[in-house]
Amino acid sequence: MGMTTETTERQPGTAMVFPGMGPVKFADVGEFLTFNSHARKRLKVADEVLGYSLMDRYRRSADDYDEAAQVAFLTVSSALADWAEESLEVRPVICAGPSFGQRAMAAYSGALSFADTVRLTVRLARCEAEYFATEYEDVVTLTFLRTPRERLDEILAELTERGEYFDFSGYLDRDFYMLSLREPMLDWMRGRISAAGGYSLYTMRPPVHAAAFGKLRRRVEEEVFGEFDFAAPRLPVVADQDGSLVTTAAGLRTMLLDTFDRPVHWERVTRTLREQGVRRICMAGPENIFARLDCTTADFELLSATPERTLRQQA
Template sequence: MYEKNQATAFPGMGPTPYHQVADFMTDHPYARDLVALADDVLGHDLLAHYRDSPTDYSAAAQVAFLVNCLASARWAEHEQGVRPALLAGASFGAKAAAIRSGALDAADGIWLTAQIARLETEYFADHHGDLVTLSFVRTPRPELDRILDELADWHEISCHIDDDFFMVTVRRDKLEWLRRRLRAAGGLPLYDTDPPMHVSLFGDLRDRVAAELLPRITIRDPELPVVADYDGSHRTTADGIRAMLLDGLVTPVHWPEVVRSLRAAGITRLCVAGPDALFGRVGVTRRAFEVVAASPRSAMHAGETA
């Protein structure tokens, strides 16, 4: 059953400290079942590896984020009446969307997430160490275009999040110049991401995922269409899901295009499932939909007040 005006979106990954989600992953039944599955797939204790992760984006942290997104969606559907007719996933969230759609089994999705994290670690140890992705707000596109023209150096827009919210990848030696120039124009630089993300130069990484990982899992036609995060197209076949997972490595996220696509399909209520501090909160999302936040925190709070 689904409601034709409802969709679920899975957010891009941000740093999520273990202590913020430990109780949810340990005690909540929807999360606990997925953690047990991840333990079996990975062959080790996910929570222990996550707790001891040396970085915010370790393989364990990425699998934990995936588990928390899927568990949050299950809670929203079973306990909060969310019945999505469409799915979307921003950046990392595309993996969760593929699983929820039925195109991937959860076990295959967990394995794929861990293996992509491994490949990325290997790849970026030897490639593109001179690149970094900077996120910033309060910079409308016309002003950003002027700044990038002044940069007069290689760059790519990696994410378009809102009307004045972007992520741009530049050479590391241009990072401080870009920060200063954005501030001078009234912008607010937020944080940089290293290794960088969603850059066309990463074709070799895409090819390795296609050749080494995807042949080892089963991808089916999805039961629910998935909106691709870079062009708003509706993916309804196994080939479409496969291309979406691969192309996301080398193609910029265009969240306003996802919003436009969902609105054109008649979506008025959007559940954002997972630990999210961005995609469900930006203006382009809030103006377009009634947003339902389904996070580990909200699921635990609901259990305490039930």
Template sequence: MPRPTDRPVPRASRTGEQTSAVVFPGLAGTTFAALGKFLVLDRFARPRVRVADEVLGYPLLERFRDSTDDDYSESAQVASLISSLALAERAETVRGARPRFCAGPSFGLRPTAVYSGALDLAEGIRLTAAIARREREFFRTHHSDIVTHTVVRVPAEPLAALLAEWNARGDRLEVSGDLDQGFAMVTLRETLLDRFKRAIGSIGGYSMHTMRPPAHSTLFGELRTAMEQDVFADVGLRTPRIAVVKDQDGSIVDTAEAMRTMLLDTFNRPFNWRAVVGTLVAQGVHTVHFTGADALFTRLDSTVRHLHVVKTDPKSALRPSSLPVGETV
């Protein structure tokens, strides 16, 4: 069966063309209502759905439609993967994107691995499904009392002091994601959550959503080990064809081993979006193509103050008015 191109081979930049990057956002908005129509109709998505059906051994869209889980179900994660990759091809083919770098905070590392050439599409689908299953199994018996909570407009020094105070008395809290100045994800025991929300309010901050299962915490070293032994042991990663910016610290990933380390580190190391932006800016990137459903990273001050944002998401891809003359979904 003909397979879709995992990603077009990067073409040389035209004279005077500004350096760009592709970023794959995380799992927010990964529901059938948000993605189903796009996956059925989009000409870049349809071939990837057929590959997913073959790899998974079941009809992806039917499983996705019938899933009662949220963004974290196996079918939702695979749907997010292939929709993001389809949108990246659309950005290149329709919008003329010529990225020299790619990145993907949190879950976005998985489409990044495929887009960069470190995995082919079928391998990426298989890996994503296996990670989803193993993670669900792990949190069924481990750390059921842990959540990751997002806070915003929290002054950096008061937040650091608050975490230090709570940790000093034995309440283990840690930052699992640095999104922007005063915008962070904090992992803690669920029994502390209400008190933590009040404490955040007392220093002028606001509470947002709470993630279950939690993510990106040093508490989850066992999960990383389980993934390394049970899921990644037979995964043949290759040297990426396009430079990847590591979401944990902004370093450049350009070997197969560094790619493996990055994918495993996501389970027990926090991500740092500001470090990613800093690296992109330092590398001369001007335009960032966000390919996927996102209402977060494209709006952050740390993003828009430094980079020109171009969104290619499922809704805009299906909007006839946004397509060039003669272009169809």
């Protein structure tokens, strides 16, 4: 499944991209996981690694970002890439995966096996839960858009005057951000964003990609990453923090660690893809904001490999 041989004929100008994780309910992907042959194969591996039924655990989950939800998102994204190769004949020359999409990208590129990527995802989910139970326990990450930077700077100046913590966690597009802040300030922040003409999307708990989480990064490196042997990716990977090309095992390992304490810069990724001659992106994952960002749609032909599309083509 996925890119399995160096002899696969690749398509110049094509990238495989795995989107970051947003809230995805079981009802949104349950039919795909049940009936798609690629999903069933991936589920079988995931169940063997987990020691429990991912479908059952995910169906009962009330947390958008718990262990089961994370593994389910990884499983769906990986299966959709398999489907895109078979049904859309996608043969990329490069890949990217902003935020949580790094996990599926690591498996797709061959840096880790899918089974090891499931293990890594579980270990990281549990490590994060333990860390945020005692550190930054009241911090969340808010995603919002249509907020001019000059107005946002005024809002952040108010937070600074109040002595409140905040960190940028993502720069997704022009006037489109992810910001980590204390949950008690969430309603206040949403009100300020709305007054500035912006729109708040979703809130992530635990928070992600903030400079303050260096201790979590070090803990992950010491307690988790030593269990895994990373290989060099079989095709170039674009790091979501700075848009650099990653071609070595050490570089990919560093990129995965950087996700804990460095913000996502999606515009830098799309700039690198353009510079590498990419004209077509296959977005393999549940439908979410990354497929709709202006910097994604402006310069690229977009192939959407979503659960909905696979089911329509099966009908």
